[in-house]
Amino acid sequence: MPQLKLEKLNIGPLKKVRLEIQPGEIICLSGSSGSGKSRLLRAIADIEPHSGDISLDDIDQKEMPGHQWRRQVMLVPAQSAWWYETVGEHFNQPMEKALKTLGFPEEATEWQVSRLSSGEKQRLALIRALSYAPQALLLDEPTANLDPDTTSKVEAWLMDEISKHQYPVIWVAHNREQIQRVATRHFEIKGSRLIEREISQ
Amino acid sequence: MSVIDLSWWQLSLAAALVVALAICTHIARLQLGKSLIIAAVRTAIQLTLVGLILEALFAVGTLLWVSLLGLAMLLFAGQQVVSRQKYRLRGGWSFAIGTVSMLVSAFSVTILSLVVLIGPQPWYQPQYSIPLLGMLLGNTMTGVALGLDRLTESLRRSRDIIDNRLMLGETWRQASIEFRRDAMRAGLMPTINSMAAAGIVFLPGMMTGQILAGTSPTIAVKYQILIMFTIAAGTGFGTFVAVALCTRRMFDERERLCVDRLI
Numbered sequence: 001m002p003q004l005k006l007e008k009l010n011i012g013p014l015k016k017v018r019l020e021i022q023p024g025e026i027i028c029l030s031g032s033s034g035s036g037k038s039r040l041l042r043a044i045a046d047i048e049p050h051s052g053d054i055s056l057d058d059i060d061q062k063e064m065p066g067h068q069w070r071r072q073v074m075l076v077p078a079q080s081a082w083w084y085e086t087v088g089e090h091f092n093q094p095m096e097k098a099l100k101t102l103g104f105p106e107e108a109t110e111w112q113v114s115r116l117s118s119g120e121k122q123r124l125a126l127i128r129a130l131s132y133a134p135q136a137l138l139l140d141e142p143t144a145n146l147d148p149d150t151t152s153k154v155e156a157w158l159m160d161e162i163s164k165h166q167y168p169v170i171w172v173a174h175n176r177e178q179i180q181r182v183a184t185r186h187f188e189i190k191g192s193r194l195i196e197r198e199i200s201q
Numbered sequence: 202m203s204v205i206d207l208s209w210w211q212l213s214l215a216a217a218l219v220v221a222l223a224i225c226t227h228i229a230r231l232q233l234g235k236s237l238i239i240a241a242v243r244t245a246i247q248l249t250l251v252g253l254i255l256e257a258l259f260a261v262g263t264l265l266w267v268s269l270l271g272l273a274m275l276l277f278a279g280q281q282v283v284s285r286q287k288y289r290l291r292g293g294w295s296f297a298i299g300t301v302s303m304l305v306s307a308f309s310v311t312i313l314s315l316v317v318l319i320g321p322q323p324w325y326q327p328q329y330s331i332p333l334l335g336m337l338l339g340n341t342m343t344g345v346a347l348g349l350d351r352l353t354e355s356l357r358r359s360r361d362i363i364d365n366r367l368m369l370g371e372t373w374r375q376a377s378i379e380f381r382r383d384a385m386r387a388g389l390m391p392t393i394n395s396m397a398a399a400g401i402v403f404l405p406g407m408m409t410g411q412i413l414a415g416t417s418p419t420i421a422v423k424y425q426i427l428i429m430f431t432i433a434a435g436t437g438f439g440t441f442v443a444v445a446l447c448t449r450r451m452f453d454e455r456e457r458l459c460v461d462r463l464i
Contacts, residue, residue, distance in 0.1 A: 046455055047367055066456035071370025081365035083379070092369075132369055 002057040002135045004044075004073070004168040009052035011043035012036040015192040017052070021136075021168035026159075028179045029172045030197075031189030037172045038078065040189075041138040044170070045075035056136055074134035078141045078172075080125035082113040087124055091131040098127045101157050103150070118145040123154060130161060137162070137169045143178070155182055204414050216241065258327045267325045271308070271334055278303055278342040285346040288353045288463040290450055298446045299345050306439035307337040314431050336407065336428060337435045340392060344436035345443045348388030352444055353463055355380045356451055363458045373452040381444050388440030392433050399429060 001023035009017040013036045021027055031037050043050035046061055046069050054061045061069050084090055088109030099108050102123045116124065122145045129137070142158065143151040159182060162169055173179050179186050180199055187194040219241045227234040258266055282299030289295040311334045315321065321329045356363065359380065366376040399405055407428055411421040453459050 045368060047364060047457055049453075049455075049457070065372075067367070067370050067372040067375075070368055074370070075368045077365065077368065079361070081362040083362050083366070129369070 001166050002072075002168060004136045004170075005053075005055045005058075006044065007053040007055075009040075009043065009050060009054065011048065011050040011052075012039040013192055014040055014189065014194070017194055019187075019194065021170065023166035023168055024163055025184045026162060026169045026171055026182050028183035028186045029170055029189070029194075030174055030179065030186070035189040037189060038140055041075055041140055041170060041172065044138055045070055045073055047075065071132060072135040073138065074129045074132060074136065075138040076125055076129045076140060076142060078144060080121050080128075082116070082121065085113065087111045087113060087116070090124075090128050092128075092133070093131050095127050095131050098130065098157070102127065102153060119147070119150065122146060123150070126154065126158070135167065137167045137171075139169065139171045141172050141174070143173075151178070158182075216245075255327070255331065258331065262327055264323075264325050267327050267330055270327075270331060274335065274338055275300060275303060275308070278338050281342055282346045282349065286350050286353065288357055290353070290447070291462055291464055294450055294462075295349065295447075298443055298450070299342075299349065302345055302439045302441075302443035302446065303338060303341050305442055306435045306437075307334065307341040310431050310435040310438070311337050314427065318427060332407075333428075333431075337432060340432045341435045341439040343391060344388040344440040347391070348384045348440040348444050349447055351387035352380060352384035352447055353451070355383060356448075356458065357460055357463060360458060360460055367456065367458065373448070373456040373458075376458075377448050377452075381448055384444045385440055388444070389437055392436045396429055396433060399425070405429070 003023060004021040006017050006019040009019075011017075017040070019027070029037055029040070039048060042048040044054055046054070046066055056069075056073055082090060086109065090113075091109070094109075096106065099106070104120075104123075108124075122142065126139075126142055139158075143154055146154060155178070161167075171182060173182070183199050186197045186199050188197050189195075219237065223234040223237045226232075226237065254270065258270060279296050279300035282303075283289060283295045286295055290298070311330065312324075314333065315330055316324050319329055319333075324330075356377070363376050363380075367373070395405075405425050405428075408418075408421045408425040411424060412418055451459060451462060
C-alpha cells in the first residue's frame with residue numbers, strides 16, 4: 001500500500017512543507033485564493049519546478065521519469081482540458097460502472113467533447129483520471145461546478161474508490177460541510193505553512 | 202542562341218510598374234505602399250550586390266571562397282528564421298535550432314546533389330553550387346520558419362491541453378504529437394503544393410530562367426525536376442529536425458512544458 005510523503009517541500013509561498021499521507025487517507029486542504037493550493041498540487045504531480053523531497057511508497061520522485069511519476073500520482077485539475085473528438089477516446093480503459101454511478105448513460109462515451117457542460121466535464125475528468133489506474137490522487141476542487149445532489153453522488157463514489165484502492169489523497173475543498181464529510185485530516189494554508197485544523201462536527 | 206542583355210532603362214520601366222502599384226495602394230489607403238517600395242529597393246540593391254559578388258566568385262572559384270559565401274548565406278538564413286517567429290526561444294535557441302537544421306538538411310542535400318547527381322568539375326564549381334545552395338536554403342528557410350512558428354505558437358496557446366495530458370502520465374512526445382504533426386504540415390505544405398502545381402499552374406522560376414537563357418526545355422525540365430526533389434527533401438528534413446529540436450527544448454528534463462522559455 002503506497003504512502004505519499006512530502007519533505008522540506010518549497011513551492012511558491014509555501015516553505016518547508018512536511019506531510020505524510022497514509023494509504024486510504026483523505027487530507028483536505030483549504031486556504032484563501034492565491035494561497036498556493038493548486039501550485040502545491042502541481043508540484044506534487046511534478047508539473048511545476050520545486051525543491052524538496054516527494055516520495056511515493058518510499059520511492060523518490062527524481063528516481064523515475066516525469067511521465068511515470070505522474071501516471072502514479074494523478075492530479076485532477078479544477079479546469080479539465082479535452083483534446084479528442086469524443087469522450088470515450090480520452091479513457092485508458094472502459095469505465096462503464098463509474099459512468100453509471102455518476103449518472104451518465106451508456107452512450108456517454110460517444111458524446112462530443114465540445115458539447116459537454118462544465119459539470120459534466122468535471123465528473124468525466126475524475127472518471128478519466130481513475131481510468132489510468134493511479135496510485136495516489138490529487139483533487140483540485142473536484143465538486144466546484146456541481147449541484148448538491150450530484151456533489152453527494154460524486155463524494156460517495158470517490159470515497160468508495162479511495163477506500164477500495166487505498167489511494168492516499170489530497171483534496172482541495174472550501175466547503176466546511178464537505179470537509180466534515182470526507183476529510184481524515186484537514187490542513188489550512190496560512191502564509192508559508194500548513195496548519196492542521198480540527199474537523200469540527 | 203545568345204542571351205539578350207537587358208539595359209538599365211528597361212529595368213527602370215519594370216520598376217515603374219511597382220511604383221504605379223504602390224501609388225494605387227496608397228490612394229486606396231491599403232497601407233502597403235511603403236513596405237512594397239522598401240522591398241523593391243532591397244531586391245534591387247541585394248541582387249546587384251550578389252551579381253557583383255558572383256562575378257568575382259566565378260573568376261576566383263576556390264573552395265575557400267565558395268564555402269565562405271555558403272556560410273554567410275546560412276547565417277543570414279538563420280537570422281531570417283528568427284525574425285519570422287512570433288514567439289522565439291530565449292537565449293538564441295531559435296537561431297541555433299534554425300541554423301543547425303538548415304545546415305544538416307540544405308547543405309548535405311546540396312553537396313549530395315553536386316557530387317553524386319550533377320557532378321561538375323570540380324564539384325564545388327560556383328556556377329552550380331551557389332545557385333543550388335541558394336534555392337535549397339531559401340526553401341528550407343521558409344519551411345523551418347513556418348514549422349517553428351506554428352509549433353511555438355500552438356504549444357503556447359494549448360498549454361492547458363498539454364499540461365492536462367502530462368498529468369495523465371503521457372510522455373512529452375505523446376503530449377506534443379498533434380502539435381508536431383501540425384508544425385510539420387505547415388512547414389511542408391508550400392513545397393508539396395508547388396510540386397503538385399508545377400508545370401500546370403506555373404512554370405518554375407529556375408526553369409523559366411534557363412529557357413530564357415537559351416537552354417533547351419528538355420534539359421531545363423530535368424534540372425527543374427532535380428531541384429524540386431532536392432527542395433522537397435531539404436525542406437522536409439530541415440523542418441523535421443527543427444521541429445524535433447524545438448519541441449525537445451520546450452520541455453525540461455522532468456518533461457514539463459516550459460512556456461517561459463519563449464519570448
